[in-house]
Amino acid sequence: MPIALLALTISAFAIGTSEFVIVGLLPNIAADLGVDLPSAGLLVSLYALGVAVGAPVLTALSGKLPRKTLLLSLMVLFTVGNLLAWQSPGYASLVAARILTGLAHGVFFSIGSTIATSLVAKEKAASAIAIMFTGLTVALVTGVPLGTFIGQHFGWRASFLGVSVLGVLAFLGSLAYIPATIRHSKPAALLEQVRVLGQPRLLLVYAMTAVGYGGSFIAFTYLAPILQQVSGFSAGVVSLVMLVYGVSVAVGNIWGGKLADRRGPVGALKIIFLMLAAVLLALTFTAPHPWLVLATVLLWGAVAFGNVAGLQVYVVRQAEHFTPRAVDVASGLNIAAFNLGIAGGAWGGGLIVAHLGLVHTGWIGALVVLGAFGLTALSGRLDRNHPIPVPGTVPSPICQCVLNTM
Numbered sequence: 001m002p003i004a005l006l007a008l009t010i011s012a013f014a015i016g017t018s019e020f021v022i023v024g025l026l027p028n029i030a031a032d033l034g035v036d037l038p039s040a041g042l043l044v045s046l047y048a049l050g051v052a053v054g055a056p057v058l059t060a061l062s063g064k065l066p067r068k069t070l071l072l073s074l075m076v077l078f079t080v081g082n083l084l085a086w087q088s089p090g091y092a093s094l095v096a097a098r099i100l101t102g103l104a105h106g107v108f109f110s111i112g113s114t115i116a117t118s119l120v121a122k123e124k125a126a127s128a129i130a131i132m133f134t135g136l137t138v139a140l141v142t143g144v145p146l147g148t149f150i151g152q153h154f155g156w157r158a159s160f161l162g163v164s165v166l167g168v169l170a171f172l173g174s175l176a177y178i179p180a181t182i183r184h185s186k187p188a189a190l191l192e193q194v195r196v197l198g199q200p201r202l203l204l205v206y207a208m209t210a211v212g213y214g215g216s217f218i219a220f221t222y223l224a225p226i227l228q229q230v231s232g233f234s235a236g237v238v239s240l241v242m243l244v245y246g247v248s249v250a251v252g253n254i255w256g257g258k259l260a261d262r263r264g265p266v267g268a269l270k271i272i273f274l275m276l277a278a279v280l281l282a283l284t285f286t287a288p289h290p291w292l293v294l295a296t297v298l299l300w301g302a303v304a305f306g307n308v309a310g311l312q313v314y315v316v317r318q319a320e321h322f323t324p325r326a327v328d329v330a331s332g333l334n335i336a337a338f339n340l341g342i343a344g345g346a347w348g349g350g351l352i353v354a355h356l357g358l359v360h361t362g363w364i365g366a367l368v369v370l371g372a373f374g375l376t377a378l379s380g381r382l383d384r385n386h387p388i389p390v391p392g393t394v395p396s397p398i399c400q401c402v403l404n405t406m
Contacts, residue, residue, distance in 0.1 A: 002119045005131055007173030008112055011075060012135025014166035015105050017143030018082060019047060021163070022098075024148030024224045024242050025156040027235070032156065033091045037225055037358075038350030043098050044221050045350075048342035050102020055336050056193050056329075058103060059110040067115055067182040070107070071174050078104040079167030085160040106339075110332055118182045140305075141250050145243035148224075152235045196330050199322045201382065205315045208375045209334055210341035212273055212311075215368030216304055217345030218352065219280055219361040223297070226358050230287045241297055248301025256306025265314035266380040272307045273373040279303060280369060283362035314379075 022029070022043055030040040062070055081101030088094035116128040151159040196202060219226070227233045227241055260268040279300045286292035312334060319330035345368075349361050356364075 002177075004119050004174075004177040004179070005116060005128055007170060007177050008116055008132045009135040010166065010173055011071075011108065011170035012112065012132055013139045013143055014135075014163055014170050015078065015108060016136040016139030017147055017166065018078070018101055018160075018163045019051075019105060020140060020144045021147035021151070021159055022047075023221060024144065024238055025151045025159060026222065027225050027228055028151055028156040029094075033094070035091050036354065037222065038354045039091065041221050041346045041350040041353070043095065044217070044346035045343040046095055047098040047102040047105075048339040048346070050099040051106040052336040052339040052343065054103035054106025055110050055332055055339075056106075058107045059332075060193070062107065066180070067111060067118075068174070068178050068180050070111060071115060071178060072171060074104045074108050075167055075171040075174060077101075078108070079164050079171065082160045082164040082167060086157050086164060088157075106336075109335065115178065115182055118179075137250050137253060141243070141246035144246055145239045148242050149236075149239035152239055192326055193329050193333065196319070196323050196326050196333060199318075201318050201322055201379070202315065202330055202333075204375060204379050204382075205311070205318055206334060206337035208269070208372050208379065209311050209315075209337040210344065211375060212276070212307060212369055212372035213338055213341035214345035214348070215280065215365045215370075215372060216276060217342045218349040218365035218368060219283060220300075220304070221346040221349045222353055222358055222361055225353075226283075226287055226361070227293070230358055231290050231293045232288075233290065241294065244294065245297050245301040248298050249305050252302035252304065252306040253308060255302065257309035259306070260310040260313060265310040265317070266376060266383065268310040269307050269314070269376045270373060270380070272303050272310070273369055273376060275303045276300075276307075277366040277369040277373065280362045280366035284359055284366075287359050287362065 026037060026040045026043075029035075029043070030037050033040075065073075078101055081097050081104060084097035084100065085094055088097055112132055113129050116132045120128045147159040147162060150162055223242075223245075224238050227238050228235060233241065256268065256272060259271065262268075263271070279296060283293070283296050283300070286296045312331065315334045316327060316331055319327045323330055345365070348368075349365075352361050352364055
């Protein structure tokens with residue numbers, strides 16, 4: 001493995017930690033800054049919006065920059081954003097810092113696959129991308145619970161300082177080992193991306209992604225307050241629960257990919273969305289019981305991101321049929337849909353917390369996920385009525401590279 005690929009993996013780890021660590025810190029941030037939980041939850045929404053906007057727009061605008069220069073600039077932006085979060089004097093400045101960091105996140109994952117594949121032989125391209133995106137999985141398993149632990153014991157600002165240190169390490173690694181001359185093709189123009197959004201079948205898949213993850217994040221955004229205020233866990237135990245969740249996510253990703261291979265994307269997605277809805281509904285009843293809610297969180301992690309492979313394979317398959325010249329654009333827009341779902345889920349969860357209470361995020365999230373199940377069933381019916389030729393047995397490079405991008 002080229003050491004330059006390790007630098008990209010560290011970058012992915014830092015970025016993944018930065019996105020999700022805040023979930024475990026919401027009660028601390030709300031108390032320290034004197035805002036309510038729904039306002040603190042907007043820090044998740046606005047970050048995700050920054051990712052969704054940054055990925056297509058800034059990637060297109062920065063197409064002429066050398067890849068190494070762009071990568072280093074992104075890691076500087078990412079590090080500065082987290083340093084600003086560390087030193088934020090109030091809520092408004094923290095919001096600005098989160099949006100800034102989200103912009104860097106979006107562009108990084110838009111160009112990361114291209115850089116990774118340039119570092120290895122063509123036949124090892126998919127493996128290189130998979131290694132880089134391992135950083136995201138590792139972030140959920142170790143970075144997020146560790147960051148939550150640091151925030152619980154040393155203050156939430158210390159968590160952002162720690163992520164900034166990771167950003168500096170990633171910058172130095174990229175500076176030292178990423179080649180200065182990386183050949184790249186100009187990314188799709190914004191107009192070309194808009195054309196992709198004119199395809200109803202692709203819009204249906206994006207809706208499946210946004211609604212499915214939106215339903216999950218209605219409750220997941222407020223997992224830490226639920227565990228503390230409803231389940232009765234101490235603040236220190238929350239980081240351990242996040243560790244359990246992260247390990248379960250890693251196992252669920254593998255299981256979800258194998259299920260999609262066996263049953264096809266639509267069949268796997270229907271199963272996972274139903275299971276996710278069932279777990280979220282169960283959360284409503286298990287939240288007041290510590291051991292039962294721990295089991296629920298374990299099951300939740302197993303299905304929360306298990307649909308990543310199915311969704312990404314499915315959107316690529318649809319794009320290869322309807323927009324064969326813009327498969328990469330279609331795939332990237334599904335990542336934007338994922339983050340729009342996070343943004344909407346966190347915002348909607350805040351409204352539920354403000355007007356109904358924390359425990360109601362579970363069953364309402366379950367209803368939203370059932371909406372994603374319905375959209376998936378509809379898409380499957382359209383496939384049966386208008387069959388799409390299945391690509392050959394060798395997966396497309398785009399399909400391979402996006403399996404773990406969320």
